[in-house]
Amino acid sequence: MKKYWITFTLILCVLLILFKFSFNSNSNSDLTTLRIAVLPDQSHSALKDKYTPLLAYLSEYTKLKTTLIIPNSYQELVTIFKQGKVDLAYLGGLTFLQVSEDEKAKALVMREIDTRFSSWFIVKNNSGFEKIKQLEGQSFSFGSNLSTSGHLMPRHYLSTEYKIVPESFFDQVKFSNGHDKTVYDVLEGKVSGGAVNSIVYLQMLSEKRISDSDIKVIWKSPPYPDYVWAVKSNLNETDRNKIRNAFLSLSPSSIDDKKILDKLGASYFLPAKIKDFKMLKDVAIGQKLLSEN
CATH class of the missing domain: 3.40.190.10 (Periplasmic binding protein-like II)
Structure with missing residues (x-):
């Protein structure tokens, strides 16, 4: 009986340690700086002008520091996202699908116009x-x-x-x-x-x-779904919801919010899901830019 309890206690301790490690590694509860990467689809100066007001707003809303990352290419953005060097990213439909292939990303929000781009x-x-x-x-x-x-x-x-x-x-x-x-x-x-x-x-x-x-x-062209703001998949739910709510709270009826929305080419934001990009996935597979898996 004594040997049984010793064995049981050891197993319980190991399970508790594993649970704690798993929780800490996936929750990112110590997040203090939100690393935000954007598509390099315009000049650096144009991108900084476009996103600086948004970063200031997100910092104030989430109480997190923010830093803007402008990669040198679309491929570099995909790479650093998959490497976990980015917390939040502004992605095109195709680049989002690429970082989602191995479940590295979760769709967060998209502009209303992105549903009919x-x-x-x-x-x-x-x-x-x-x-x-x-x-x-x-x-x-x-x-x-x-x-x-x-x-x-x-x-x-x-x-x-x-x-x-x-x-x-x-x-x-x-x-x-x-x-x-x-x-x-x-x-x-x-x-x-x-x-x-x-x-x-x-x-x-x-x-x-x-x-x-x-x-x-x-x-x-005819309309299709496109851009999306996405977070890394292991960002804890509290931070994920906080960031999503920050975007959804931007209102065109607010003078300050409208300035931010105008910079982003947005009227307002909507929740986004990966199923919104089913059409793009089929096209990308057809052009061999995505695997069929």
């Missing part, structure tokens, strides 16, 4: 091009290879709507690695046409970085 095809205003078919044999630019609105969906719709394979239809296919860079490349005549994020394009107009007389939109 659109890619726009643009040309220089005085180019004489009016339709996509007229760009045959011309140069064309996507954004990043991993961009949902700058590559994945434009390529998808070129195929489904126009039966176009970019590499055989255009004389040259480029990847600018940034939506604003695509716009500027079209404006400067470096390429004849390009596919861009519609919200970035509109923000560039509102900020007078370009004008309506510079660029012409020749086609707007």
Whole structure:
């Protein structure tokens, strides 16, 4: 009997230690700084201007310090997220699906516009091009290879709507690695046409970085789901809910909140789930940018 109790006590102690270790390693209860990474889809200066008000708001709401991480590429963002070097990230639909493949991410919130996003095809205003078919044999630019609105969906719709394979239809296919860079490349005549994020394009107009007389939109894609704010999957539920509530509490009726929302191209935020991206997953698998598992 004595040997039994000794064995039982040892097993109980081991289980308690394992439980404590598991709880501590997964809860991140000592989180003091929220590491926030964003897609490098515009210049660094534009991104800092866009996200600085949001970081200040999140810090005040959550009582956590915040730090902004701007990776050098979409792939780098995917990598550092998977490595656990990021707590909260602003991801495109495709990059979110990539970090979700091994359950490293949980969808948190998305802008209302992200439920019905659109890619726009643009040309220089005085180019004489009016339709996509007229760009045959011309140069064309996507954004990043991993961009949902700058590559994945434009390529998808070129195929489904126009039966176009970019590499055989255009004389040259480029990847600018940034939506604003695509716009500027079209404006400067470096390429004849390009596919861009519609919200970035509109923000560039509102900020007078370009004008309506510079660029012409020749086609707007059908809607699809896109961007999402996601957290690492092992972030404890308390912090996860606190961050989600911070986004959901932003109200367009508040003057201060509206300034933040305007910077983000948002009217308001909605809760997001991975099932919202089922359409994108099917397209990405078809383009071999995701595995079927």
